[in-house]
Each structure stands twice: as C-alpha cells, then as structure tokens.
Amino acid sequence: MLSRKTKYGLKALSYLARCEEDAPVQISVISTAENISLKFLESILLTLRKAGFLGSKKGKGGGYYLLKEAKDISIAEVYRVLEGPIALVPCVSLNFYEKCDDCPDEDKCSVHGLMIQVRDSNLRILENTSLEDLINKI
C-alpha cells in the first residue's frame, strides 16, 4: 500500500506540473486544491525540495516550483524519495538492499524469484512513467 505521503507528494507535483507558468505556487494553494492537510503537505514539499525536485522562494509571491521539466521527472525517483524501496522485500531492492535475517541463502529462498519478477515489472512501469505522463492521461 502507498502511504498518504507519497500519494500527496505525487498529487502536489502533478499540480505544479499543470501550472505551466514558472511562478511559485504557495503550499496553501496546493493544499486547498488537492484536499491535503497544509502542515503535512509542507513537510512533504520540504522533502521533495531537499531531494532536488523542487525549488522554493520565501516571502510574498513565494512558493514552490518544479526544478526540472515534467517529462524529465520519473515517478520511480519520486517514489524512492517518499516511499522508499520499490521492491517488496529488501533482499531484492536495487537501491535499498538488505539481507534477510531468516534466509541463509537467497538463492534457495522460494519467494526470492517471485519478488524479483514483481520488482522488475513495477520498475518498468514507474521508471517509464514521467510526471508529464501523469497529467496527460485522459
């Protein structure tokens, strides 16, 4: 299951991508438009800024804006920043690998192969979907 944090983050990014102008958008505007708690959204946007997706401006006329073009932001990147690993188990994660403490030998684990299949299929989708794709769907 996707956390609200990730879902809200994706919706906020989509909102910004739909604002074609470069003018910064205030948190409160996004929060109202997308029905997201203002303070929660604030912390999410902060995370996205630190991760390099967003720029910000303080003071009057300030707000957040995309640093890259929507077509150059893959959902997989956003997912990893907000949600963490795309894989279902750490032992098949490419970016967050961890050994399972219950498995003496990964190759003999009956679940391992399936988990790789699921990971690859999800990767294929998330890496090949951009923010632009999200807002261009009908």
Place this chain on the structure above:
Amino acid sequence: MLSRKTKYGLKALSYLARCEEDAPVQISVISTAENISLKFLESILLTLRKAGFLGSKKGKGGGYYLLKEAKDISIAEVYRVLEGPIALVPCVSLNFYEKCDDCPDEDKCSVHGLMIQVRDSNLRILENTSLEDLINKI
C-alpha cells in the same frame, strides 16, 4: 513492502508443498527449517487454515498439510489473505475497494491511472504464479 507475516506464510506453504507425502508437518519443524518464530508461525498457519489453504491434525503425529495441490494455489489468493489488497491504493482495489477521502473525482486524480497499471501488472504475476511454480524455480 511485504510484511513478515506474508513472507513467512509463503515460505511455510512452500515447505509443505515440498513435502510430497500427505503426512502432517508440525509447526516446530517448519519453524526450525525456515527460521521463523514458532508462536508467530503458529498464528500464521492458523490464518491459512481458516482461509482454506491448510488442514490440520491435533495430537501426536499431528500438524499441518496442504488441502489443495500446489499447482492449484495461486500466490494472489495467499497474498490477499495474509497481506490484504494487492493494489497500492484502496480506490483501485478489486477486492478491497474504498473511496479516497481526498479525491472528489477518481477520474480526475492524476495518480489513479498509474495505480491501475501497477495493480494490473502485479495481478498478472501473482495470479499466474502457483505454489508449485515457487518450489520449481531453479
């Protein structure tokens, strides 16, 4: 991320599927073989029995055994029982549908379409993989 409950459940089912004989297998045997806490495994097997995957026998010589052939148990079914929805968000779940409180209109949600794609791709894998496939991979 997959919970330990589901992972342990799949490993336990795989263990039972590998025991070709019909003789019941004790929890403690599986627990030792798969490095799973005995009491935790006990509760998992109980769930799987109530869901119709396993039969059990009490007393000496008792234990758990598969009720169906391994090839007739799809991982999707097991997943739903132990983990819950396969979908990443409730609003695209086929078996656990719930409306999102932040979305006035699902069709206008920028994330919705992507979530359906992910769901379908995962469904395709999990429904077409049987317990037999799990133990037959090399």
Place this chain on the structure above:
DNA sequence: AATTTATCCTATAGGATTAGTAGGATAAAC
C-alpha cells in the same frame, strides 16, 4: 526600519500496525 508573507525546521503527539509472546483450552493418540 518595520511589517507582512511564506517557507524552513525541529520536535512531538496520537493512533495504527507489526512482530512476536503468554498461557491455558481442546482434541487426538498411545
């Protein structure tokens, strides 16, 4: 310079979920 506006940032609270444990009840076999 003072005020307003909006982000920055740390800390924290409350609830839900997860992972596991305790311990007696029940039933089958010997």
Place this chain on the structure above:
DNA sequence: GTTTATCCTACTAATCCTATAGGATAAATT
C-alpha cells in the same frame, strides 16, 4: 490418563504513519 500438538484469545513492545505546533528565517512591501 498422560503426552502431544494444535486452537485461541489476549497482550505487549516497538515502529511507522499522519498530522500538528510553533518559532526561525528570509524576501518583499510599505
């Protein structure tokens, strides 16, 4: 009737999720 093994409810500790509080900082306006 003793042993064996599942059955079942309840409980706990730890972690994670969602959200909030409240002041610090910086930019623009007056």
